Amino acid sequence: VRRFEVAFAEFVGVRNAIACSSGSAALHLALKALGVKAGDQVALPAMTYVATANAVVQCGAVPVFVDVDRDTWCIDPGQVPADVNGVIPVHMYGLVADLSALDKCDRWLLEDAAQAHGAAQGGRQVGAIGDAGAFSFYASKIIACGEGGMVTTNNDKVARSARLYRGQGVDPTRRYWHEVQGFNYRMTDLSAAIGLAQLEQYPGFATCRRALMDLYMQRLDGVVTFQPRTDESADWVAACLLPTDADSAQVAERMLLRGVETRPFFPPLTTMPAYFDSSAQVPVARELARRGICLPLHCEMAPKDAEYVCDELLGALR
Ligand SMILES: Cc1ncc(COP(=O)(O)O)c(C=O)c1O
Known part of the structure; x- marks a missing residue:
């Protein structure tokens, strides 16, 4: 320790x-x-x-x-x-x-x-x-x-x-x-x-995560919105916002049927029983939770796996 x-x-x-x-x-x-x-x-x-x-x-x-x-x-x-x-x-x-x-x-x-x-x-x-x-x-x-x-x-x-x-x-x-x-x-x-x-192994982890993230950002450019990443940010999951008219739960369900596990965004804490507060004004957090989806990102993935995820996301959005 x-x-x-x-x-x-x-x-x-x-x-x-x-x-x-x-x-x-x-x-x-x-x-x-x-x-x-x-x-x-x-x-x-x-x-x-x-x-x-x-x-x-x-x-x-x-x-x-x-x-x-x-x-x-x-x-x-x-x-x-x-x-x-x-x-x-x-x-x-x-x-x-x-x-x-x-x-x-x-x-x-x-x-x-x-x-x-x-x-x-x-x-x-x-x-x-x-x-x-x-x-x-x-x-x-x-x-x-x-x-x-x-x-x-x-x-x-x-x-x-x-x-x-x-x-x-x-x-x-x-x-x-x-x-x-x-x-x-x-x-x-x-x-x-x-x-x-x-x-x-961190330097290797960071390089492989960034390469997958770059691939996602290039392939999905103009379709989804990513955070404004910098040379100094880390890449944990590939979190992105779907187009405003997309149903993120339905997209996640369709992708899962094709073997791609995604994660929803964290819903605002003030909307759930543990911290419910009906007076809280958190419109941005609400919108992000509605439109957000996290695509898989880890070092066991090859570029072709990320390509597959992109194909399935684009298919699910059609
Ligand atoms: C932002 C944030 N804070 C705290 C934690 C808690 O970490 P742990 O699950 O190791 O207790 C997590 C875990 O996902 C997290 O994402």
Whole structure:
């Protein structure tokens, strides 16, 4: 585990990396370590995986759902209320959220980088831009070890606190003596060994993912809309918007019948029972969820597999 932490810290370009049992655990640990407490207001995008919001609630804090930007599909910095205690931008599908505006305020910033290993903004890697970053190594992620997560931070106090909470709050110098009420969020050495091996292969993963993404973007140009990718973004899944008149559920069903598994976009959290809020104004997240579909993208795919996916998508849209 220690070796994976050192290698991952070097990869991201931060002083500290704290390995843990999942991306969800990494978010929870980072929030605890940043000092988030009951009643704090935490802004996050309405369109994200539910773990981002759950971690906030697990600290007793209040999630403040913000609509996403029409182009980046990440949190719209212009809509983040001024009075929140902190913000969790999510680097959606590998594209880095616009942190330039959020970075300047004096509230804390926790990057949810679960979907964006290796992505960067202005030369700084995700997980090294905000006060802390949280990564997931779940099986489907760019770097995967079955289940696992990592907190990254340049702040030594935050790192110490995250380590403390990870191991039931035990005092590092005194056995069975607990400084805070913590959790068992440890990563196993077995998972870390897989993570290390994956990390070594990252350059190859990134190249093959980018080549498949380029192929999708060329073949589907003018038919679907992709996020505006940059040389610095990562490629997690090939997420795209179908034409406005297409029925994304029907397209997904047709493609599945032809052997192509796709994923829907994350519906806005405020539209589902766990976080239902009928007053939430998130029109962009709603539209993206209606039109979005994620095409398969992983390094076991050959270019001809991606060609097949494109043929089947075009066929399903006819
Ligand atoms: C944006 C985001 N945050 C957090 C997580 C949680 O990670 P894990 O499944 O490892 O707990 C995920 C997982 O998909 C995610 O996509």
